[in-house]
Amino acid sequence: MLVNASEMLKKAVAGHYAVGQFNINNLEWTKSILLTAEEMKAPVILGVSEGAGKYMTGFTTVAAMVRAMDKSLGITVPVALHLDHGTYDGAKACVAAGFTSIMFDGSHYPIDENVAKTTELVKLAHDSGLSIEAEVGSIGGEEDGVIGAGEVADADECKRIADLGIDFLAAGIGNIHGVYPANWKGLDFDALARIKEKIGDLPLVLHGGTGIPADMIKTAISLGVAKINVNTECQLSFAAATRTYIEAGKDREGKGFDPRKLLAPGAKAIQDTVREKIELFGSANKA
Numbered sequence: 001m002l003v004n005a006s007e008m009l010k011k012a013v014a015g016h017y018a019v020g021q022f023n024i025n026n027l028e029w030t031k032s033i034l035l036t037a038e039e040m041k042a043p044v045i046l047g048v049s050e051g052a053g054k055y056m057t058g059f060t061t062v063a064a065m066v067r068a069m070d071k072s073l074g075i076t077v078p079v080a081l082h083l084d085h086g087t088y089d090g091a092k093a094c095v096a097a098g099f100t101s102i103m104f105d106g107s108h109y110p111i112d113e114n115v116a117k118t119t120e121l122v123k124l125a126h127d128s129g130l131s132i133e134a135e136v137g138s139i140g141g142e143e144d145g146v147i148g149a150g151e152v153a154d155a156d157e158c159k160r161i162a163d164l165g166i167d168f169l170a171a172g173i174g175n176i177h178g179v180y181p182a183n184w185k186g187l188d189f190d191a192l193a194r195i196k197e198k199i200g201d202l203p204l205v206l207h208g209g210t211g212i213p214a215d216m217i218k219t220a221i222s223l224g225v226a227k228i229n230v231n232t233e234c235q236l237s238f239a240a241a242t243r244t245y246i247e248a249g250k251d252r253e254g255k256g257f258d259p260r261k262l263l264a265p266g267a268k269a270i271q272d273t274v275r276e277k278i279e280l281f282g283s284a285n286k287a
């Protein structure tokens with residue numbers, strides 16, 4: 001059932017758990033995530049980066065595929081189709097394409113420009129029934145070729161953006177996209193507590209969900225994080241399972257050219273990863 005993400009995240013804040021956002025790249029990933037969310041009776045958010053949108057031939061194709069698949073698989077849990085780290089133009093395109101939720105990442109703009117653009121996109125999203133995520137304080141690592149420094153968001157700036165009527169807020173607290181370096185200092189919970197105090201019950205989003213130790217995830221949820229993004233871990237498990245299959249020579253068995261068989265171990269690995277994350281985030285049986 002395609003919905004915007006506003007209600008599911010309000011419920012997550014009240015229930016002290018987090019909804020997983022899992023990024024999709026193609027049909028197999030989408031199917032794996034939808035089937036696992038349904039099996040776990042968990043609300044779920046499908047994230048689409050601008051790069052992944054382009055790869056899938058555009059946001060309109062993505063929205064059509066997800067809507068049709070949600071229906072044909074008989075998915076009953078709430079599913080939000082969400083633009084991940086959207087540009088100003090990308091966010092507008094996803095509203096037009098039939099997404100149910102957008103993220104506008106204006107964190108690299110000066111705060112006044114971030115405020116102006118977010119204000120405009122809040123109105124556009126809400127007029128069309130979508131939820132909207134905004135970002136303050138860039139998240140480290142690489143996302144679609146953009147390298148962020150992993151800064152910690154300023155609590156007053158968070159409050160300024162929160163007051164624009166957004167539905168959930170991504171605030172940098174030392175989190176990084178991709179694999180964490182060995183010398184990573186961990187999440188800054190003092191900063192998270194300061195931000196939470198300023199923004200009240202507005203759901204907080206933790207990007208860079210891959211590789212954060214379970215105890216840190218639990219603490220973050222206890223401090224108001226209601227949505228956690230996972231992308232790299234699905235990529236890693238997909239790649240590892242595919243590699244094992246090929247290295248064992250299994251792709252050459254039988255006819256030896258069946259793409260469905262070749263992609264099956266990776267798709268199953270994604271299901272295992274998503275299942276594990278839903279358990280950790282506490283969102284099973286919350287649909």
Ligand code: 13P
Pocket residue numbers: 023047084085176177178179206207208209210211229230231232233
């Ligand atoms: P990871 O790269 O840690 O999986 O984070 C994904 C993410 O935050 C997407 O916005």
